[in-house]
Amino acid sequence: MTNFDKLIKKIVKPLVEYPEDVAITHSESDRFYEYHLFTNTNDIGRIIGKKGHVAQTIRTIVYSARISSKKRVRLIIEDGKNKNS
Template identity: 60%
Template sequence: MTDVKELIKTIVQPLVTQPDDIEIVEHETERFVEYDLHVNHDDIGRIIGKQGRVAQAIRTIVYSVKVPGNKRVRLNIIE
């Protein structure tokens, strides 16, 4: 499942000004494989975008990834 982490990092890295501060934490729940995306506080607006459009585009790509089992992928953007 590290492939999903790499996918998220590949998408987010060009959008931020401080790519070294990108941190992705993975954890599983009963129904989801969740990824918490942490970026520098100054870059959070770049990730969310106007009216959340950039965040929605990132989530659309990530949610299309199949994971083993009957679970779904969820991306949380943490401020």
């Protein structure tokens, strides 16, 4: 199976000012392997890009990697905003 941590970091680190702050956590549901991407708050705009184009491109690359499971991979870019606020 593809090492998605390495793949995501390989894509994201050259885009940010603070590559040492790039972190990934995992969670799993019935349908998805979820990868949560955390970066320095100053780098969120670089990851998302204008109109979300950079984020969409990153997701397209990650989602196109082969996986030997019926589950799908989902990349969640954590922007530090609490959804419950």
